[in-house]
Each structure stands twice: as C-alpha cells, then as structure tokens.
Amino acid sequence: MPRTDAVLAEPRVAAAVARLGRELVKRSVVEAQARARAGEIPPADVTDAALAALPSAATSLRPVLNATGVLLHTNMGRAPLSAAAVEALAVAAGTCDVELDLATGGRGRRGAATIDALLAAVPGAAAAHLVNNGAAALALVATGLAAGREIVVARGELVEIGDGFRIPDLLVSTGARLREVGTTNRVHPRDYSSVLGPDTAFVLKVHPSNFTISGFTKSVDVAELAELAGDVPVVADIGSGLLTPHPLLPDEPDAASTLAAGAALVTASGDKLLGGPQAGLLLGGPGRGAQLVEQLRRHPLARALRVDKLTLAAAEATLTGPASPTRAALDVDPATLRARAARLAAALRDAGTEAADVASVATVGGGGAPGVTLESAAVSLPDRFAAALRAGDPAVVGRLEHGRCLLDLRALPPSADTALAAAVLAVRG
Numbered sequence: 042m043p044r045t046d047a048v049l050a051e052p053r054v055a056a057a058v059a060r061l062g063r064e065l066v067k068r069s070v071v072e073a074q075a076r077a078r079a080g081e082i083p084p085a086d087v088t089d090a091a092l093a094a095l096p097s098a099a100t101s102l103r104p105v106l107n108a109t110g111v112l113l114h115t116n117m118g119r120a121p122l123s124a125a126a127v128e129a130l131a132v133a134a135g136t137c138d139v140e141l142d143l144a145t146g147g148r149g150r151r152g153a154a155t156i157d158a159l160l161a162a163v164p165g166a167a168a169a170h171l172v173n174n175g176a177a178a179l180a181l182v183a184t185g186l187a188a189g190r191e192i193v194v195a196r197g198e199l200v201e202i203g204d205g206f207r208i209p210d211l212l213v214s215t216g217a218r219l220r221e222v223g224t225t226n227r228v229h230p231r232d233y234s235s236v237l238g239p240d241t242a243f244v245l246k247v248h249p250s251n252f253t254i255s256g257f258t259k260s261v262d263v264a265e266l267a268e269l270a271g272d273v274p275v276v277a278d279i280g281s282g283l284l285t286p287h288p289l290l291p292d293e294p295d296a297a298s299t300l301a302a303g304a305a306l307v308t309a310s311g312d313k314l315l316g317g318p319q320a321g322l323l324l325g326g327p328g329r330g331a332q333l334v335e336q337l338r339r340h341p342l343a344r345a346l347r348v349d350k351l352t353l354a355a356a357e358a359t360l361t362g363p364a365s366p367t368r369a370a371l372d373v374d375p376a377t378l379r380a381r382a383a384r385l386a387a388a389l390r391d392a393g394t395e396a397a398d399v400a401s402v403a404t405v406g407g408g409g410a411p412g413v414t415l416e417s418a419a420v421s422l423p424d425r426f427a428a429a430l431r432a433g434d435p436a437v438v439g440r441l442e443h444g445r446c447l448l449d450l451r452a453l454p455p456s457a458d459t460a461l462a463a464a465v466l467a468v469r470g
C-alpha cells in the first residue's frame with residue numbers, strides 16, 4: 042500500500058493540494074487506501090482513485106440537478122443564480138469598489154447600484170434597502186418600529202416558515218408585542234380597527250406563502266388595511282419577492298401592487314421568485330414609506346443584518362441581467378418541455394435504458410404560490426434509479442411517483458439535458 046505522505050508528494054497530487062488544500066486531498070487519499078485495502082481497487086491505483094474522487098472546487102457542497110419539478114427547493118438552496126449573477130459574483134469576490142467612488146477617491150455609497158436597480162424594477166417604490174434574508178427584513182422592521190409597542194396581525198397569518206421557524210416568534214423576540222385579531226379562518230376590518238390605538242406600531246399583513254385555507258374564510262386586503270389604519274403604517278410581508286404581477290400566479294402578491302394598494306413597507310426574500318441570491322428586500326412607498334426605510338437603514342441593527350458585496354453584486358445582476366433561471370422555468374412553454382422529455386427518453390431507450398416521456402405537474406415550492414400547479418413533462422425511469430442518481434456526480438434528484446422515478450424538466454434549463462442524460466447512463470448498471 043503506498044504511504045499517504047508518498048502519494049501526497051506525487052506531482053499530480055501536490056498540484057491538487059495547491060489548488061484545493063491539504064485536508065480535502067488527504068481525505069481522498071485515505072479513502073482510496075481504504076478501498077485498496079478492501080480489495081476494491083489495486084494498490085497501484087490509489088493515486089488515480091484519490092484524484093478521481095476529488096471535488097472540482099474546495100467546497101464539500103455538491104452540485105445537484107433539480108429534477109423534482111419543484112422550482113424553488115429549499116433543501117437545494119432555493120433559486121439557482123443566472124450566469125450573469127455568477128459572473129458578477131466573480132467580480133465582487135476580489136477587491137472592488139463596493140464602497141469607493143473611483144472618480145473622487147472618496148467613500149462611495151455601498152450598494153447604490155443594486156438599490157437603484159431594485160427601485161427601477163418596482164414601479165411605485167420610493168426607497169429600498171437590502172438585508173440578509175426575508176426574516177432579517179421583518180426583524181429590522183419590528184425592532185426599529187415596534188420594540189415595546191404593538192404589531193397588529195391576523196391569527197390566520199401567523200405563519201411557520203420552515204424548519205420550525207415561526208414569524209410570530211421572530212416578531213416577539215424583537216421586544217414587540219403581538220396584537221392578534223380575528224380567528225384562524227376569518228378576520229374582518231372591524232377586528233383591526235377596534236384594536237388600533239396609541240400603542241400600535243404597525244399593522245402587519247403576512248402572505249400565507251406555504252399553505253392555503255379554503256372554505257368559510259375571509260381576510261382583509263392591503264388596500265382595506267391601509268384605508269382603516271389611517272396614520273398607522275401597514276407593513277406587508279409578501280414572501281416570494283415577486284416584483285410585479287405574473288399571469289400564472291394570480292394569487293401571489295407582488296411588491297408593486299402591494300405598494301400601490303397602500304402598504305408603507307413591503308418585505309420579501311431575494312432567493313424565491315425573484316430568482317436571486319439569499320437576501321431580504323425592504324421596499325418603501327412614496328412619503329412615509331421612504332422615510333421609514335431611511336430610518337431603518339440607519340438603525341444600529343441594520344449593520345448586523347448587512348448584506349455582503351457578493352450578495353449586492355448577484356442581486357444587481359439578477360435585477361438588470363437576463364431572466365433568472367427561476368423566471369425562465371416559470372415562463373417556459375410546456376410544449377418545449379414535452380419535446381425535451383421525448384428527446385431525452387428516446388436517447389436513453391436507444392442506449393438500452395427503460396425510459397418513457399410522461400406528462401408531469403410541477404410546483405413553485407420554496408414558500409411561494411401554494412396550490413399552484415404548472416404543466417410539465419418528465420422522463421420516467423424504474424424507481425431504483427432514484428437512489429443511484431442521488432449518489433452520482435452531478436447528483437440528480439427526481440421525484441418518486443407511482444413506483445417510478447420521474448425526472449421533471451420544469452426546474453432545469455435546456456442546457457442541463459446533456460448532463461441529465463449522461464447521469465442516467467452512468468448509473469443504469
């Protein structure tokens with residue numbers, strides 16, 4: 042068995058150490074030695090096996106092809122970034138003029154271009170600020186405007202976001218008090234107006250972004266809330282970061298319409314339907330909304346929630362660049378998906394794999410557009426493929442349905458089809 046030191050000293054391995062770091066490469070060598078000891082590979086192949094098993098970058102994160110048909114999969118990092126956003130990340134990764142005015146040599150306003158891009162993308166927005174995520178935007182609003190005071194919110198909108206995190210708990214943790222109104226299924230304008238008083242900091246409208254309730258229900262929309270609240274600001278947490286209405290998502294609130302309806306502030310996520318990096322959007326309408334954004338931007342907590350230059354760069358490119366992959370997946374013509382599925386299935390059958398193209402139903406997922414279904418198409422494989430594809434490189438995650446492994450194409454760009462076919466052929470065994 043070749044010694045670990047000796048393998049690490051080989052020129053090809055030393056080059057990998059220089060690129061990826063000693064720990065990662067050493068781990069790969071030790072694993073290859075273990076395989077040789079187990080008789081899986083000849084000892085002479087340890088170096089080749091160790092190099093072959095190395096990741097392409099110094100991260101233990103593995104790329105995954107999202108063939109689940111869920112556009113925004115929380116476990117896969119929600120929105121994939123556009124090529125434009127990835128290029129912007131590379132620029133921002135080095136030293137850059139994030140807070141430098143190259144014309145004067147003096148300090149520049151951090152993130153100004155990203156904020157301008159956001160304002161240009163949301164008609165009616167007069168001010169904007171970015172923080173780390175949607176929860177951070179809510180935390181900043183609650184801390185800055187409601188510590189020691191009351192937030193009025195409907196009982197039916199006390200949402201658990203995921204992984205056990207609950208919006209009401211987040212709000213209370215800032216020192217604000219919740220004034221819950223209505224019942225689980227119904228709330229009326231008078232429920233709100235009867236509790237408004239000198240202690241009210243704001244009225245909060247939360248979009249139930251991951252569930253629907255139907256039947257004997259009633260809620261109060263932002264326009265009605267703004268009307269009855271008068272001088273009290275209405276804050277709307279729209280969740281998904283949809284900036285303007287989308288025809289396929291008629292029930293999903295968007296930032297522009299919500300501001301137009303009279304919300305002073307809108308909060309949202311950057312990595313859901315907006316299709317950008319993880320970020321929290323804080324948008325203010327004209328007048329008081331803009332004042333509140335400015336006040337919150339100067340709040341001490343804002344510094345703790347500040348986004349980094351990478352986020353600023355990727356968000357700007359998402360807003361000004363070509364359609365994000367999420368947007369493209371939402372807008373794709375189902376006929377295109379059917380043609381891709383037919384082509385893929387035929388190619389796999391030609392190679393001797395039992396594959397069929399089938400109709401499929403995709404969803405938005407990730408805290409957006411609950412209940413909305415999107416026509417899609419998939420490649421159907423025997424179910425044993427599911428585990429094998431997950432273990433492949435790149436990993437492919439499909440969906441098990443009626444004893445078949447479906448690879449749904451809605452969340453994947455056409456450019457992924459070659460890699461998808463190769464991944465299936467590599468594991469067909």
Ligand SMILES: *Cc1c(COP(=O)(O)O)cnc(C)c1O
Binds near residue numbers: 202248279280408409
């Ligand atoms: C997703 C979501 C949040 C949390 O946003 P993060 O960006 O995950 O912190 C808050 N409110 C609503 C309505 C959401 O859908």
